[in-house]
Amino acid sequence: MKLYDLELSGNCYKVRLFCALIGQPITLRPVNFLEGEHKSAEFIERNPFGEIPVLIDGDVILRNSQAMLAYLARKFDREDWYPTGAREEAEVMQWLMVAENEIARGPNDARLHDKFAYKLDVEAARIASARLIEILDKHLSRCKWLALSKPTIADVACFPYVALAHEGGISLEPYTSVRAWLDRVKALPNFLTMPAI
Amino acid sequence: MKLYDLELSGNCYKVRLFCALIGQPITLRPVNFLEGEHKSAEFIERNPFGEIPVLIDGDVILRNSQAMLAYLARKFDREDWYPTGAREEAEVMQWLMVAENEIARGPNDARLHDKFAYKLDVEAARIASARLIEILDKHLSRCKWLALSKPTIADVACFPYVALAHEGGISLEPYTSVRAWLDRVKALPNFLTMPAI
Structure with missing residues (x-):
């Protein structure tokens, strides 16, 4: 398995984090983000949205970090991390959707603006x-x-950009329950960190 | 099963559509959107995000339309609509994420602005x-x-707001492959429509 990766991307990090948590090795292939490698024709062939991460596993090519977590959980039979059964599966998926929508539009966008000078x-x-x-x-x-x-x-998907919220000018100081949850994630066996977390 | 519903919402419609496609009845409970029922304390208890749809099935309460599609497919053993198996499941989920992110930020937001006067x-x-x-x-x-x-x-999740794109000032006229796909969805057995589609 190979991950087209950027160290400072929370979406790449969540895949590295999950691999660490379930003890599965993954080969990292750093993407030259500053030179726009993710917008090159070769990269667009793998991911038409021109974004990182991309996961390659044999002839499987995935371009969405939430779907990568689901894929890895299923591939390695980790129902403890992603249950089957209509109700539990849907309850987890709802939070994958929060990672994809509300977290992307909130703390992720704020960080893209403050840290990477995105115009938004x-x-x-x-x-x-x-x-x-x-x-x-x-x-x-x-x-x-x-x-x-x-x-x-669900926790793995939502953790990175909440833990990085301060890099988008958002203080978690008043939010004791959020901070306690972040600490619980950080205390998981085999937890892996990234810069600014 | 009861769906807190708004006729003009594409996210509500996709749940109604999928129930029709798989031949499962669902009770619709119209939400008084204009009077802000979805922001009432009672509604917020069901969905803290204060948005529609909400699906109630016994003691299961779901608040995300993509997760509802997954739930219904699993509940009624419709693997034909949502396969199990790491690869196929992830490939479907990637498009659920497109519905949740790129479609929400694109044609859905444009329609919210043009049709419902959202400030964005x-x-x-x-x-x-x-x-x-x-x-x-x-x-x-x-x-x-x-x-x-x-x-x-995946097709059910992405269909509504692409089919409604014209209500956000976006013409699909040049996009023959998108239009042919919309027509294929519309030709599915038991297809159900909504206003402006």
């Missing part, structure tokens, strides 16, 4: 972040993990 | 729409369905 509506990103983190904090005041009574790929 | 960066939404539809058109010039060689919940 940073005001909207900060409002979306505040709203999201309020919801997360309330939710996590009532449960230890996002989707089920144990850690799942 | 419509310029960004139109640029995102154009980029997405180019990618879709190229992809669909090479395959009949989004994820696999047959229709899946």
Whole structure:
């Protein structure tokens, strides 16, 4: 398995993190982001959206980090991380969707603006972040993990950009339940970190 | 099964559509959107994000339309619509993520602005729409369905807001492969429509 990777990308990091948590080795292939390798014709052939990460496993090519987590959990029979069964699967998937939508539009966009100088509506990103983190904090005041009574790929998917929120100008200081959850993720066996976490 | 529903919402529609396609009845409970019922304390208890649809099935409460499609496919053993197996499942999920991210930020946002007077960066939404539809058109010039060689919940998830793109000021006229795919979806047995499709 090979991951087209960027060290500072939270979406790449979540795949590295999950591989570490389940003890599966993965070969990292750093992408030359500054020179725009992810926009090259060769890369677009692998991922028409021109984004990282990309996961290659034999003739399987995946371009979405949430789908990579699901793929890895299924491939390695880790139902503990991604259950089967209609209800539990859907409850995990709902949080994969939060990673894909509310987290992307909130803390991820704010960080892209502040740290990587992306041109985007940073005001909207900060409002979306505040709203999201309020919801997360309330939710996590009532449960230890996002989707089920144990850690799942939902937690892995949502962790990176919440843990990096300060790089988008968002303080987690008032959100004790969010911070306690981040600490629980960091305390998982074989946890792997990245810069600024 | 009860769906908190709004007729003009593409996210509600995709759940109604999938229930029709698999021949499963669902009780619709219209939400009084104009009076802000989805922001009421009672509704927020069901969905802290304050959005529709919400699906209630016994003690299962789901608040994300993509997760609802997955739930319904699993509940009714419709692997034909959402396969199990690491690779096929991930390939479908990638397109559920496109519905959740690129379609939400593109044609869905553009329509929210134009049709429902949402205050948002419509310029960004139109640029995102154009980029997405180019990618879709190229992809669909090479395959009949989004994820696999047959229709899946990926097609159901992505169909509504692409089919409604004109309501966000986006013309599909140049995109023959996208239009042919929309027609294939519309020709599915038991297809159900909604206003403006």
